[in-house]
Amino acid sequence: MRKNIVAGNWKMNNDLAQTETLITALQGQTKTSNAEVMVAPTFTNLWHAFQSLRESDIEVVAQNMHFAENGAYTGEISASMLKSIGVKTVILGHSERRAYFNETDESLAKKVDAALANDMRVIFCFGEELADRKAGNEEAVVGSQIKNALFHLGAEAFKNIVLAYEPVWAIGTGETASPEQAQDMHAFIRKTLSDKYGNDLADSVSILYGGSVKPANAQEIFSKPDVDGGLIGGAALKAEDFYAIVNAF
Ligand code: PGA
Numbered sequence: 001m002r003k004n005i006v007a008g009n010w011k012m013n014n015d016l017a018q019t020e021t022l023i024t025a026l027q028g029q030t031k032t033s034n035a036e037v038m039v040a041p042t043f044t045n046l047w048h049a050f051q052s053l054r055e056s057d058i059e060v061v062a063q064n065m066h067f068a069e070n071g072a073y074t075g076e077i078s079a080s081m082l083k084s085i086g087v088k089t090v091i092l093g094h095s096e097r098r099a100y101f102n103e104t105d106e107s108l109a110k111k112v113d114a115a116l117a118n119d120m121r122v123i124f125c126f127g128e129e130l131a132d133r134k135a136g137n138e139e140a141v142v143g144s145q146i147k148n149a150l151f152h153l154g155a156e157a158f159k160n161i162v163l164a165y166e167p168v169w170a171i172g173t174g175e176t177a178s179p180e181q182a183q184d185m186h187a188f189i190r191k192t193l194s195d196k197y198g199n200d201l202a203d204s205v206s207i208l209y210g211g212s213v214k215p216a217n218a219q220e221i222f223s224k225p226d227v228d229g230g231l232i233g234g235a236a237l238k239a240e241d242f243y244a245i246v247n248a249f
Contacts, residue, residue, distance in 0.1 A: 002206045004222070005162060005229035006246045007038035007123060008236025009063060009091060009210075019045040023052045025239035031057065033249035035229060038123075039236065040091055043077055047085045054086070061089040061123070064097055067110035079118035089121040091231075093149065095168045105148030112149060112161075121160045123231065124150065125210070130169035138167070139188050146192055155197050163207045164231045165189060170211025172233055179220045179227075182209045186226035215244035222248050 014022060019041055031037065038059045041049045050060040066076035082090060092111050097103045103111075108124075115122045126145035128138040142165065150161070165185055170177050177185070186207045194202035209221055210231030221227055229249075235241040 002204050002228050004033070004035040004249050005038065005206050005208055006035045006232065006242075006249075007040065007061065007091070007164075007208065007230070008232050008242050009040045009094070010042065010236060011063070011096070011233060012042060013237055014041065014045065016045055016048065019049060020052070022237065022239060023049060026053075026058060026242070027056060029239055029243035029246075031243065032247045035246050035249050037246055038089065046082070046087060050086045059089060060087060061091060062087050063091050063094070065090050065092070065111060065115065067107065067114040069114070079114050079120055083118055083120065088119075089123065090115050091123045091125060091164075093125045093145075095125065095127055095166055095171060099168075105145060108149040109152060112153070116153070116157050116160055119160070121162065123162045123164050123208070125164040125166050125231065127166040127168050127171075127211070133167065133169065138185065142185065142189065143192050146189065147196075151196055155201050158193075158197065158201055158205055161205065163189060163205060164210050165207060166210035166231060172212070174212050176212040176214075176217055176221070177209070179217075179224050182221055182227055183224035186224065190226055213245060215241050215248070218245040218248035 038061045040061045040063045053060055062082050065079050066073050069078055093108045112122055128141040132138050132141045167177050189207055190202045206228040208229045208231045209227050213230045213232050214235045232245055
């Protein structure tokens with residue numbers, strides 16, 4: 001059975017002191033749902049966050065990594081470096097990485113391969129832009145993002161892959177996809193998986209929704225049959241809001 005997951009993407013927010021404050025606040029929250037909980041601090045705070053949360057049920061995950069194992073890639077971090085500090089999951093393909101750092105389906109396919117080769121779990125993000133949706137191309141765009149970056153993989157690899165549908169027009173904008181829009185796209189994503197790998201695999205992969213999820217809308221979005229959780233940006237920076245979303249299941 002696929003898992004429910006709520007992951008907080010802290011993006012480029014929180015220095016060390018702020019990270020400590022947020023972690024302390026998270027530790028004061030009570031989980032009443034069955035969701036797996038993850039938080040993704042910046043690289044500089046990963047080790048500290050990992051140490052602070054190692055006894056908790058919150059997994060510390062990375063926001064990005066490079067595809068090479070090591071070498072002359074100034075400013076980059078490899079999968080094995082993440083693993084060496086205990087991090088076992090990485091977010092790849094976030095729309096901000098695609099838009100501002102030129103990440104493409106091709107480079108993301110290499111990153112996915114590198115993460116899986118290091119036995120890491122991947123939260124693979126994708127989603128259409130507003131112009132795509134206005135033109136009615138959202139399924140074509142999402143379908144090709146998934147195929148180009150993931151469909152070279154064997155079925156076995158999907159044990160370590162979580163998908164995150166994040167329509168770009170809903171990220172950080174306050175604009176959320178309606179629960180029906182989210183469900184329609186998640187059903188399409190599952191069908192895309194099923195057409196290639198079969199029903200059993202498609203049913204086993206968690207598909208998260210991301211884009212302006214808040215305490216006020218989480219329950220309705222998570223009630224949809226193909227929505228298995230959320231990737232949370234802004235609302236993950238407040239412990240109470242984040243746990244209200246975690247507990248929305
Ligand atoms: P948001 O960000 O919740 O602030 O819209 C979501 C994301 O980028 O993962």
